[in-house]
Amino acid sequence: MFHTGVPGLYLVLLAGGGNDIPATRFHLSINTVTWAVRIAVFAVPAVVLVVTRANAWACGCATGNRWRTAGRPA
Numbered sequence: 001m002f003h004t005g006v007p008g009l010y011l012v013l014l015a016g017g018g019n020d021i022p023a024t025r026f027h028l029s030i031n032t033v034t035w036a037v038r039i040a041v042f043a044v045p046a047v048v049l050v051v052t053r054a055n056a057w058a059c060g061c062a063t064g065n066r067w068r069t070a071g072r073p074a
Contacts, residue, residue, distance in 0.1 A: 004052045005045030012040045 015022060016037035023033045 005048045008044040008048045009041065012037060012044050016041070 016034070019030055019033040019037060022028070023030045
């Protein structure tokens, strides 16, 4: 589950590299887009991590695997 945030981070950095395109497309200032990318660099991988851990926990509960949901190694 460590590598789940990498694609999200890549997409954020890709959008940040061309921040003038979303700024002109959505009629925003470049500073606004730059600050949104700065915040998203830290927020997106954290949100992806929480979602994938919750999904793994829910799948463990659905299958009845109590060892996996209790935080013990599989």
